[in-house]
Structure formats: structure tokens, C-alpha cells
Amino acid sequence: MCGVREGVAAIHVVTDRVYPGEPCWGLREGAELRTVSPNGGQEMRWLQKVFVVRGDRKAKYETDFGPASDFPHSTPVIYPSFGENTVAQLQELAERDRHSDKWYRRGEEKRAESTLIADILRQEEILLEVRRNRSQFGPGVSVQRVDYPREAAERQFKEKRDARSRRTRA
Numbered sequence: 001m002c003g004v005r006e007g008v009a010a011i012h013v014v015t016d017r018v019y020p021g022e023p024c025w026g027l028r029e030g031a032e033l034r035t036v037s038p039n040g041g042q043e044m045r046w047l048q049k050v051f052v053v054r055g056d057r058k059a060k061y062e063t064d065f066g067p068a069s070d071f072p073h074s075t076p077v078i079y080p081s082f083g084e085n086t087v088a089q090l091q092e093l094a095e096r097d098r099h100s101d102k103w104y105r106r107g108e109e110k111r112a113e114s115t116l117i118a119d120i121l122r123q124e125e126i127l128l129e130v131r132r133n134r135s136q137f138g139p140g141v142s143v144q145r146v147d148y149p150r151e152a153a154e155r156q157f158k159e160k161r162d163a164r165s166r167r168t169r170a
Helices: 087-098 102-113 116-132 150-169
Strands: 002-005 008-011 023-035 042-054 057-067 077-079 134-136 142-144
Touching: 023 087, 042 087, 077 087
Parallel strands: none
Antiparallel strands: 002 008, 023 042, 023 077, 042 057, 134 142
């Protein structure tokens, strides 16, 4: 069967059934945009793709579990396998993760405790002040430090940058 995805033709073998004891060559589960109506309406669907070997080629078997909105806290997963796992084993793992919100909660915890964005903004503000060669002494007041002109600081910065780029090219 031939499908087109984002302007690139994808040719793959599709199978109409898989067997639980059959060696599996990987499983992917997650949300995908699919055409759901004859007039071209599209919707995010939660799909499972199982890959098995049929003859001498890998074949894909898809299962549509419904709208992706039914699985708001599920995490897309990929289980690689080279035939050492059966279809049933990987489908069991995928079902466990589909109904679990463990990774969603972990991501939320990491986002809540992360100071990455605030740290980057603070670092950029400091670098901007260093480049301007200014110190802040109260709200809205800027005073130049040690009578060192900003132009000299910029020239020195550019000279160091140019010297580094010459070394990397040589």
C-alpha cells in the first residue's frame, strides 16, 4: 500500500492481522492526524502500529483507539524490538502505559521545579549589562562603571570573537 505523508511517498506493506505469539519488530503508539470523514475532515487519533515480518518484508498492523482527546495524560511510546519480543508482550506494555499517567505527572513535576527559563533570562540580563558596561544603582538609574567606554568593551569583545573564529578555521 502506498501513502503520502507531508509530500513524501511512503511505501509499506500492511497486514490485516497479527498473532499474539508472533515475533514483533517494534511497536509505536501515539497521537496522529488522520482523515476521518469523506469530505477531508481531520482529527487527532490515538494509534498503535505493530511491525511484524511477513515473508521477507516488515509489515505494519494499525489499531485505532479513538480520539486522542480520550487519552489526555498518555505519553506516546516506541518499543524497539528485533524479534525477541512477541506481539502480545509489546501490546501489554503499550496498554499499561496508555492507561498510566506516570510520565505525564513526571513531566509536570519537572516543569514546576525547573528554573531554566528564569536562569537564562537572568543570565542574558547580566550579559547585556556587562556588554553595555553599566551598573544599576536603584530604579531607572544607570551609571557607567570606572569610566571605561562601552565602545572599547564592544571592540574588545569583537576582537576576541574574531580571534576565536580564525583559530577554528585554521
